[in-house]
Amino acid sequence: MMKVCDQVCPEKKQAFSNVSLSRNTVAERTCDLATNLYDQLMEKGKDLVSFSLAVDESTDASDTAQLSVFIRGVDSNLCVTEELLGFKSMHGTTTGKEIFEEVCKCVTEIKLPWDKLVGLTTDGSPAMCGKKNGLVGRIREKMREENCAGELSVYHCIIHQESLCGKALKMEHVMTTVTQVVNFIRAKGLNHRQFKSFLDECGSEYADVPYHTEVRWLSRGKVLNRFFELREEICQFLQSKGKDTAELREQRFLCELAFLCDISSHLDALNLQLQGRGRIITDMYAAVRAFKTKLCLWENQMLQGNLGHFPCCQTIKTQISTAVCAQFAEKLSVLGAEFSRRFADFDVQKCRFELLSNPFAVDVENAPTNLQMELIELQCNDTLKSKYDAVGAAQFPQFIPDTMPQLRTQAAQLLSMFGSTYLCEQLFSLMKMTKTSHRRRLTDEHLRSILRVSSAQSLSPDIDELLASKKRCQVSGLGTSD
Incomplete structure (x- = not known):
């Protein structure tokens, strides 16, 4: 900064030198910003007429369980506030009782009345969804103790549900083969370099094939589509390495791969529709209903041999027989039934x-x-x-x-209702980038402050109040005696 100042605005050099960038100052001011945001949230809470919670749990780089609680509240003017309510480090076990106690503290500390709680969205784990000892059951019991008249609406994250529906296709054997081939190419540096050089020599449109990561929602579809596009190049490369490619060239495997590519692309498109901040639960439900209707259309068209909405299948249309189309139509029917089963709690509403x-x-x-x-x-x-x-x-x-x-x-x-725990998942991504294996000593308080500031959306810290009115410039070495 000082070097840039010398070139750009040398007359401001003293002002720049007065800025303290010591680690303690940065840490303290980050905590001050987080405290200011929390105070604003408490003030907002006084005017909320209803609110809902999204709760999820994950572990950080030091294997400490971290519980994130987001609040979505609506005030008397029907304006929505969506912010991080609490981020709790749980160093022991994470049973339903302990999760409930931490969530209860978050609600109590901000002085929110329980009778205004209308919705709870979780990741669907037993500790969260247990009707008796889980978070859901204990919160409902708490609301009965508080004589709350309203009924709590409970949802399993709509994005998790959509992701789990895809497993009903039972095509893991195709994904296993694809993953094994990708791992062979990318796990060893020499194979990976040679494969990229091979694609370059072939003049391929693509330069590489990506990894598949189970926890990343969209990686499955991306890997499958890239694998399908590079299927010929991959077979040639494997043959040059002395690997058997008979399975990859089988007509049945190729047809199943094409179908899995197409349906995964459709599922990924739905997944993207459900992601993002500030999503209204009715819009998310409408997207799911539309997808269920599409599944019925695709099933009927598949029985007629119409592959209009399955581009990968169209490229190998001559290899897809009527019997194969019937099998794929059956899978679409099973997928539709799984969507109906998993989203029954949304259908009720x-x-x-x-x-x-x-x-x-x-x-x-x-x-x-x-x-x-x-x-x-x-x-x-x-x-x-x-x-x-x-x-x-x-x-x-x-x-x-x-x-x-x-x-x-x-x-x-x-x-005020949450349709998903997307905000929690997004926060955990920030957490993993903040508390890495090289920053494991980051304290719980500092991690919480960093994440509160970085996740703030509806609120913004009052910088003028914090850093101008109440802070006095302190420069190291200024005014010290010999």
């Missing part, structure tokens, strides 16, 4: 979700009694209908008038 996604199309007679009068008034109001068409479902609740309090409350509850 379908009518409730429509109150947010399209309130003007809701059948009033089937709506809850306490909402029927307000729904009639809403659906007969042309001005509100125009506003809905203009701003969309996500922003429309803010324009529901105060004369419809029940609809506003219902909208607040739905807007």
Whole structure:
């Protein structure tokens, strides 16, 4: 910085030299920023009319279990706040009781009333989902003790569910073969270098084949598609190494590989739709419903031999017989049934979700009694209908008038719900980049502060207040006596 200052703005050299960059100063100021964000979140909590929690657990580089708790709250103006509520280091066991105690501390410390908790989304592990001793069961018991009138809506992360559905295809034998070949090419440096040189000599469109990593949602589809595109080059390279390529050239294996590539691409596209911050649970559910409908269409088309939505299969269409198409149609049917089974808890809320996604199309007679009068008034109001068409479902609740309090409350509850633990997964990625094998001595407090600042989205630290008004410049060696 000082060297740049000498060239760019030498008149500001003294101002730059006054900036303290000692490790203690940086650590303290990071903690101050995190504290400021937490204080703002506490202040926001006073105005929340409903909130939901997303809870997940992972381990860091020092094998310490880390519990992340995100809050999604909606205030009286129906504005959404989505922030990290707590990040707890658990040095012992991580049973349902211990997870509940930590989550309970997070809610209590920020002074949030339990009767405003409407939703809980977890990773689906037994410690989380146990109806008696898990986090879900204990929170429901806590809400009964607090005499909470509302019912807690519990969801298993929609992204995890979608990923698990893919296992119903039972095509691990294809993935195992692909993984073994990729590992042979990439595990040894010489093989990897020779393979890349081979692709370059062949004038291939691709320069390499990627690794498959089970914990990364999209790696499966990327590896399969690249493998399929390079199947001829891979066979030639393996033959040059004296490896048997008979299995890779079998018609059955090639057809299954093409089908798995295509369906994995479709699943990856759905996965991307479900990712991201600020996603409304009704939009996520709509994406899943659309995919289930697509599966029915693909199944019928596959039975007719129509491969229009399966580009990899189309490239080897002459090798795919009617019997093979029937087998693939059966797999699509199984996949559709798995989606219906895993998303049954979302299907139960379908009518409730429509109150947010399209309130003007809701059948009033089937709506809850306490909402029927307000729904009639809403659906007969042309001005509100125009506003809905203009701003969309996500922003429309803010324009529901105060004369419809029940609809506003219902909208607040739905807007506050998490559909996935995506934020927790994203935070764990930040954690692994922050607390590496070379930074294992990073304290729990400092790790928590770094992650709170780096994950902040709805809130931003008041820099002027923290670093200008309350901090005095301290320069090492300034004013010391001989």
